[in-house]
Amino acid sequence: MSGYIQKIRAGLTERVIESGMEKSKIPVYCQHCKRKQIIHVFVRAGRSPMNNQTVTCIACKKDFDVLVADPIIGGPFPE
Ligand SMILES: [Zn+2]
Numbered sequence: 905m906s907g908y909i910q911k912i913r914a915g916l917t918e919r920v921i922e923s924g925m926e927k928s929k930i931p932v933y934c935q936h937c938k939r940k941q942i943i944h945v946f947v948r949a950g951r952s953p954m955n956n957q958t959v960t961c962i963a964c965k966k967d968f969d970v971l972v973a974d975p976i977i978g979g980p981f982p983e
Contacts, residue, residue, distance in 0.1 A: 927977060932959070932970045939963040943970065944978035 926947040933940055941962050952973040960967050962980050970976070 928974070930970075930972060931983070932980065934961040934963060934966070935968040936961060936966045937964040940983050941980035942983055943972070943976050943980050945972055945974040946977045947974055 927944050928947045929942050929944055931940055932943055939961060943959060954971050954973050956969045956971055957976050958967050958969055959976065959980050962982055
């Protein structure tokens with residue numbers, strides 16, 4: 905992650921804990937049909953390790969892995 909994003913997250917830490925609903929939209933590409941789609945992730949305070957999560961493509965309906973640090977809470981959605 906870039907230092908810029910880490911700075912934003914640090915600034916949001918208090919609000920994230922209070923609301924518990926801070927989320928971020930991330931573009932991902934299907935590994936099968938290359939379709940761009942958007943996933944929503946829950947932004948947690950602090951650092952998290954990147955991990956693979958599986959989503960189902962909106963176009964070809966196949967599962968593919970995305971590498972994100974935060975838990976996916978919605979999507980994928982059309983761009
Ligand atoms: Zn696909």
